[in-house]
Amino acid sequence: MARRTGRRPGNPDTREAILAAARSAFAERGFDAASIRGIATAAGVDPALVHHYFGTKEDLFRATVDIPIDPAQLLPTVLGAGPDGAGERLVRAFLGVWDSPVGAAAVALLRSAVSNEWTARLMREFLVTQVLRRVLDHLDLDPAELPLRGSLVATQVIGLAMMRYVIRLEPVASADPETLVAAIGPTVQRYLTGDITGDLAG
Amino acid sequence: MARRTGRRPGNPDTREAILAAARSAFAERGFDAASIRGIATAAGVDPALVHHYFGTKEDLFRATVDIPIDPAQLLPTVLGAGPDGAGERLVRAFLGVWDSPVGAAAVALLRSAVSNEWTARLMREFLVTQVLRRVLDHLDLDPAELPLRGSLVATQVIGLAMMRYVIRLEPVASADPETLVAAIGPTVQRYLTGDITGDLAG
DNA sequence: GTCTATACGTGGATAGAC
DNA sequence: GTCTATCCACGTATAGAC
Numbered sequence: 001m002a003r004r005t006g007r008r009p010g011n012p013d014t015r016e017a018i019l020a021a022a023r024s025a026f027a028e029r030g031f032d033a034a035s036i037r038g039i040a041t042a043a044g045v046d047p048a049l050v051h052h053y054f055g056t057k058e059d060l061f062r063a064t065v066d067i068p069i070d071p072a073q074l075l076p077t078v079l080g081a082g083p084d085g086a087g088e089r090l091v092r093a094f095l096g097v098w099d100s101p102v103g104a105a106a107v108a109l110l111r112s113a114v115s116n117e118w119t120a121r122l123m124r125e126f127l128v129t130q131v132l133r134r135v136l137d138h139l140d141l142d143p144a145e146l147p148l149r150g151s152l153v154a155t156q157v158i159g160l161a162m163m164r165y166v167i168r169l170e171p172v173a174s175a176d177p178e179t180l181v182a183a184i185g186p187t188v189q190r191y192l193t194g195d196i197t198g199d200l201a202g
Numbered sequence: 203m204a205r206r207t208g209r210r211p212g213n214p215d216t217r218e219a220i221l222a223a224a225r226s227a228f229a230e231r232g233f234d235a236a237s238i239r240g241i242a243t244a245a246g247v248d249p250a251l252v253h254h255y256f257g258t259k260e261d262l263f264r265a266t267v268d269i270p271i272d273p274a275q276l277l278p279t280v281l282g283a284g285p286d287g288a289g290e291r292l293v294r295a296f297l298g299v300w301d302s303p304v305g306a307a308a309v310a311l312l313r314s315a316v317s318n319e320w321t322a323r324l325m326r327e328f329l330v331t332q333v334l335r336r337v338l339d340h341l342d343l344d345p346a347e348l349p350l351r352g353s354l355v356a357t358q359v360i361g362l363a364m365m366r367y368v369i370r371l372e373p374v375a376s377a378d379p380e381t382l383v384a385a386i387g388p389t390v391q392r393y394l395t396g397d398i399t400g401d402l403a404g
Numbered sequence: 405g406t407c408t409a410t411a412c413g414t415g416g417a418t419a420g421a422c
Numbered sequence: 423g424t425c426t427a428t429c430c431a432c433g434t435a436t437a438g439a440c
Contacts, residue, residue: 014405014406029317030316030317032234032235032317033234033317035432035433035434036433036434036435037432037433037434045406045407046406046407046408047407047433047434047435048406048407048408048435048436049405049406049407051434051435051436052405052406056434056435057433057434057435088400110316111316111317113368113369114232114312114313114316114317114364114368115231115232115234115235115313115316115317120368120369120370123369124369124370124371127371128371147372147373148373148374148377148381148385151365151371151372151373151374152374152385152386154361154365154371154374155358155361155362155364155365155366155374155386156357156358156361156389157361158361158364158365158369159356159357159358159359159360159361159362159364160357160361162316162357162360162361162364163353163356163357163360164357166315166316166322167315167322167325167326167360168322168326169326169329169330169353169356170349170353171349171350171353172350172353172354172356172357175350179350181400182398182399182400183350183354183393183398183399183400184354184357185400186392186400187358187389187392190388190389191385196384196385197384197385216423216424237414237415237416238415238416238417239414239415239416240415247424247425248424248425248426249415249416249417249425250417250418250424250425250426251423251424251425253416253417253418254423254424258416258417259415259416259417405440406439406440407438407439407440408437408438408439408440409436409437409438409439410435410436410437410438411434411435411436411437412433412434412435412436413432413433413434413435414431414432414433414434415430415431415432415433416429416430416431416432417428417429417430417431418427418428418429418430419426419427419428419429420425420426420427420428421424421425421426421427422423422424422425422426
């Protein structure tokens with residue numbers, strides 16, 4: 001019995017356990033409020049290990065939100081069938097991602113963007129360069145209108161995320177995804193391709 | 203010369219100075235990140251005075267967001283001219299409030315609602331009982347649809363606030379209010395009185 | 405590779421002097 | 423009414439023992 005009964009050394013998935021704990025902690029509390037100690041406790045490891053594997057808290061956050069989701073993959077689904085109905089498909093695709101486990105990273109980014117200037121910049125850049133620009137570039141539109149159209153889409157989509165995942169306002173928080181697609185899809189469609197100058201009457 | 207040259211005693215507007223500093227601090231950083239010490243420094247007073255006037259940090263926050271804005275006052279403006287165009291008028295009224303100095307309190311509440319469960323509850327209750335219910339009660343609608351309509355309006359309006367005041371995504375962040383009214387008003391109008399079940403095609 | 409101990413900073417809150 | 427001094431809790435991060 002050369003070895004004591006203590007915890008086994010070199011646990012191979014300690015890193016993954018930390019990452020998972022960090023993901024939910026950041027998603028539930030945001031960057032500032034989440035603590036390394038809390039994450040370590042949730043993962044069942046020592047706080048020092050977190051630093052050992054990931055460096056600073058900021059590094060850990062970056063690793064957390066650096067999810068293996070390539071927005072480009074979703075583009076064919078959203079835009080493949082042409083501009084008609086793109087709004088509905090975009091809302092459906094967003095809900096699909098946010099409702100999935102990896103959506104926790106998106107919620108973490110959203111929650112943190114409110115308290116941290118650098119995470120807000122991270123979010124702006126992600127929204128603009130990874131999502132909005134790609135979608136809008138595939139639609140034949142007046143280039144001068146693109147920035148406004150893009151940020152209007154952002155107001156609706158991020159507002160939906162805020163109410164559903166952060167503020168948890170009912171009934172949006174637990175509504176069926178297709179209900180939201182039917183209700184909000186047309187809004188996004190109008191922001192993408194419709195008239196946004198006010199000529200459209202109720 | 204019975205009196206020294208030190209700071210004058212009994213400064214009557216110290217309380218207001220603290221309140222103003224607290225408002226902008228909470229609006230810029232949220233409840234958690236804003237510190238009593240920082241607020242005191244910004245107000246040019248001692249941290250202990252903050253406690254003396256307002257009690258705990260939570261008490262101070264409540265005093266900060268307890269603004270003298272009665273949503274009921276805005277109702278005639280929004281709904282007075284009938285349901286047609288109510289969406290545009292609601293967006294205009296919101297921007298009027300949020301863009302004004304007292305809007306800082308609203309931004310503070312929004313920012314804080316993301317990190318604090320109790321401020322999120324505060325915001326939910328304010329939204330539901332003070333804003334959405336009042337607006338919707340004045341429109342003749344199927345009562346079964348009211349909660350969904352109300353939270354849809356919330357997704358769009360709060361999303362607008364997030365992008366304009368918190369994330370500061372351009373061009374929405376510095377857009378002319380009437381541009382936003384023209385673009386977003388019809389969305390709110392549809393959520394209030396239109397078809398939200400998906401029959402409306404682009 | 406894992407954990408203990410600790411340095412270092414910050415922030416809320418209070419007691420009590422002036 | 424205002425401020426000094428301080429207590430206490432917590433968080434990040436690191437050094438170094440095992």
